[in-house]
Amino acid sequence: MDFEPSEEQQMLIDQVRRFVREEIRPLEDKLDPDASELEPADHARLVEKTKAMGLFGIDIPKEYGGPDIDIVTRVLLAIEMAQHRAGLYVPCYGTFGGAGLAQIFEANDDQKERYLYPTLRGEKKAFFGLTEPSGGSDPARAIQTRAERKDNGWVLNGAKIFISNADRAQYGIVFARTDSSKGRAGITCFIIDSDTPGFHVRRVVHTLRSSHYATELEFKDCWVSDHQVLGEVNKGFAVANDRLTRQRIPYAAGCIGVAIAAHEMAIEWAKMRSTFGEKLSHRQAVQWMLVDNEIDIRTAKHFTLEAAEKARRGLPFRIEASIAKLTASEGGGRVVDRAMQIHGGMGMTKDLPLERWYREMRIRRVGEGPSEVQRMVIAREILGSNLR
Amino acid sequence: MLRLRLDKPWQPLSAEVVARLPGQLGVYQIADAKGAVLYIGQAGARSPFGLRSELQREASERGTGCQFRVEVNQQYRSRWFELLMVHKADHGSLPPDNEKNPPPNLGRFSPS
Numbered sequence: 456m457d458f459e460p461s462e463e464q465q466m467l468i469d470q471v472r473r474f475v476r477e478e479i480r481p482l483e484d485k486l487d488p489d490a491s492e493l494e495p496a497d498h499a500r501l502v503e504k505t506k507a508m509g510l511f512g513i514d515i516p517k518e519y520g521g522p523d524i525d526i527v528t529r530v531l532l533a534i535e536m537a538q539h540r541a542g543l544y545v546p547c548y549g550t551f552g553g554a555g556l557a558q559i560f561e562a563n564d565d566q567k568e569r570y571l572y573p574t575l576r577g578e579k580k581a582f583f584g585l586t587e588p589s590g591g592s593d594p595a596r597a598i599q600t601r602a603e604r605k606d607n608g609w610v611l612n613g614a615k616i617f618i619s620n621a622d623r624a625q626y627g628i629v630f631a632r633t634d635s636s637k638g639r640a641g642i643t644c645f646i647i648d649s650d651t652p653g654f655h656v657r658r659v660v661h662t663l664r665s666s667h668y669a670t671e672l673e674f675k676d677c678w679v680s681d682h683q684v685l686g687e688v689n690k691g692f693a694v695a696n697d698r699l700t701r702q703r704i705p706y707a708a709g710c711i712g713v714a715i716a717a718h719e720m721a722i723e724w725a726k727m728r729s730t731f732g733e734k735l736s737h738r739q740a741v742q743w744m745l746v747d748n749e750i751d752i753r754t755a756k757h758f759t760l761e762a763a764e765k766a767r768r769g770l771p772f773r774i775e776a777s778i779a780k781l782t783a784s785e786g787g788g789r790v791v792d793r794a795m796q797i798h799g800g801m802g803m804t805k806d807l808p809l810e811r812w813y814r815e816m817r818i819r820r821v822g823e824g825p826s827e828v829q830r831m832v833i834a835r836e837i838l839g840s841n842l843r
Numbered sequence: 844m845l846r847l848r849l850d851k852p853w854q855p856l857s858a859e860v861v862a863r864l865p866g867q868l869g870v871y872q873i874a875d876a877k878g879a880v881l882y883i884g885q886a887g888a889r890s891p892f893g894l895r896s897e898l899q900r901e902a903s904e905r906g907t908g909c910q911f912r913v914e915v916n917q918q919y920r921s922r923w924f925e926l927l928m929v930h931k932a933d934h935g936s937l938p939p940d941n942e943k944n945p946p947p948n949l950g951r952f953s954p955s
Contacts, residue, residue, distance in 0.1 A: 494947070
């Protein structure tokens with residue numbers, strides 16, 4: 456496979472690169488180092504710019520009004536969008552739009568009118584409620600939130616944890632057990648409005664990531680009608696699994712973007728900084744760290760583009776997505792770590808973005824399926840389904 | 844688990860008291876003499892001496908008659924949002940001095 460960007464792709468890459476360097480990074484100089492929001496006026500102004508660029512709602516399919524950009528190109532652009540301080544979790548502060556995991560394309564017509572279209576227009580925000588205190592890596596078994604039939608609807612009881620955006624969203628998609636005897640075939644996906652009685656956002660879950668935080672939710676006799684079932688009853692696991700697999704590719708792209716930005720900083724610093732009468736870049740110990748960075752980045756980029764290319768062609772890409780997520784999150788962490796080492800004391804400070812990237816990149820080895828689960832997925836694929 | 848609400852004892856907001864504060868990052872509350880919270884703030888990494896800088900500024904701007912309490916917290920950003928949301932859930936509105944310039948996209952809480 457040839458992953459050299461086409462002329463058209465390179466034009467888009469350059470456009471987004473300029474946007475990040477000329478619009479996003481200067482604003483960040485004035486924000487708190489852990490900020491994940493722009494001032495509303497700045498956000499609105501930049502959204503107008505991304506719309507003028509024809510790139511707003513970049514991950515929305517053409518039939519829903521998106522700009523019709525294939526997934527390989529979207530990966531190349533996602534790598535660019537992540538190359539700033541907040542870029543790993545809030546690429547370009549959301550000014551390119553999109554709804555991520557909460558895009559409910561499998562919704563029926565009524566649900567699309569009430570939820571999907573307003574979300575795509577940027578009028579509603581949504582959250583993705585899968586992980587529970589009992590576990591997140593094995594949702595088929597870990598989901599203990601129950602939904603029981605009552606009055607032509609369902610009553611939900613249970614808890615979710617590590618849920619981003621739930622306190623700010625108007626609705627969320629929530630996975631609950633509707634048949635306790637059927638494992639993964641007993642899970643249903645519901646659309647829950649945030650103002651539904653019995654739905655509670657209980658607290659912020661404080662982690663290494665101080666901004667774009669996660670929350671803990673509780674469902675206490677939370678009744679929803681049959682109209683709130685997304686897809687079919689007891690087929691919610693497929694909804695979750697499909698999203699999680701697809702999400703691994705842009706997730707990997709974000710890690711690569713940050714790794715590239717950290718690597719560029721390390722190269723610049725090594726060429727500039729002298730110790731004991733010699734530039735850091737002349738020292739083999741530093742050169743080898745930079746070489747290892749280059750290898751980690753190229754490896755992750757290759758595997759991520761390979762996964763995207765398979766997805767673009769409509770081929771199975773589950774194993775490729777896991778390899779991409781694994782190499783990008785683990786390699787990205789190593790790159791940021793080496794970049795900090797090369798920067799010495801300055802690398803540890805909040806004056807530079809490395810410190811934030813280091814904390815946030817650590818989460819990437821666990822989020823969206825930890826490295827061990829990715830290895831398990833790959834092992835199943837290469838050894839056969841009897842391992843399941 | 845962290846306590847959801849800041850419930851340390853109040854201290855007088857004076858130059859002498861805040862001069863003894865650590866230069867660390869964290870969150871703080873300012874209250875009137877009766878203990879009604881007027882403002883919830885954060886000492887982020889742009890503050891030269893963290894909580895000490897922020898509270899020195901508050902003391903000089905507010906004069907006498909106020910109280911304060913602090914929490915040293917590296918996750919000052921998420922903790923600040925949390926304290927604002929808890930206050931809004933408990934009192935129906937943000938503290939008066941936060942209401943003047945509320946953070947964008949503040950979420951909703953129903954703490955137990």
